[in-house]
Amino acid sequence: MVNDIMGIVLAGGYSRRFGTPKAFVKRNGKYFYQISIDALTRLTNKIVVITNPDLEKLFQMENGNFAIINDRKQYEGKGPLAGIFTAMDAVDSEWYAVTPVDVPFIDDQVFQKLLKHLDGEAHAIIPVVSGKIQPLIAIYHYSVKEEIRDQLEGDNLSVKDMLNKCKVKYISIQEEQPFYNINQVSDYEKWIGK
Ligand SMILES: Nc1nc2c(ncn2[C@@H]2O[C@H](COP(=O)(O)OP(=O)(O)OP(=O)(O)O)[C@@H](O)[C@H]2O)c(=O)[nH]1
Secondary structure, X not given: OOOOEEXXXXXXXXXXXXXXOHHHOEEOOEEHHHHHHHHHHOOOOOEEEEEXXXXXXXXXXXXXXXXXXXXXXXXXXXXXXXXXXXXXXXXXXXXXXXXXXXXXXXXXXXXXXHHOOOOOOOOEEEEEEOOEEOOOOEEEEHHHHHHHHHHHHOOOOOHHHHHHOOOEEEEEOOOOHHHOOOOOHHHHHHHOOO
């Protein structure tokens, strides 16, 4: 168990491809965002949902055991890096475990595996699944914050570019299901059902 870690739930996207807010779509009666939170609660009780002003009220109505913060105004709508930066800038921690809201099979096992690789060397622990990196389900050290700020200031929103400037440990994970990602309704139908 790592002492100084907080959970970031990235929930500031606009779900344009899906059509309705993905955070509030359900699997087995549970909202997607809640599934993401549940995957983090074994790691930490410090959890923050980073969202946008349109969705903020929906999260507030949930009365959950998590903080809700909107993306920094100047970075609003600038993608996942904006969400990660906002959380890091708002709440101090040594490590941050990040998850999106559109991975309804995510569980704490993935994070437990990643945590085993914290060694003080790497500043980002990133899973690789079927040859593809998964930087939105990952663990970051606070020191990447300034790199992210620089990129956002330069309007470079690429997560891969940010990783190229950091010390990263890539961890191969065999199990694919926790990484199933819902972008459009057809993904939902494929993985969860009609
Ligand atoms: N805080 C924050 N989270 C974001 C932002 N953009 C995307 N995300 C989150 O990052 C994850 C992956 O985002 P996408 O797959 O691009 O989701 P999206 O932007 O909601 O969907 P599309 O509009 O269809 O691209 C989801 O959990 C989003 O909520 C952002 O600007 N700020």
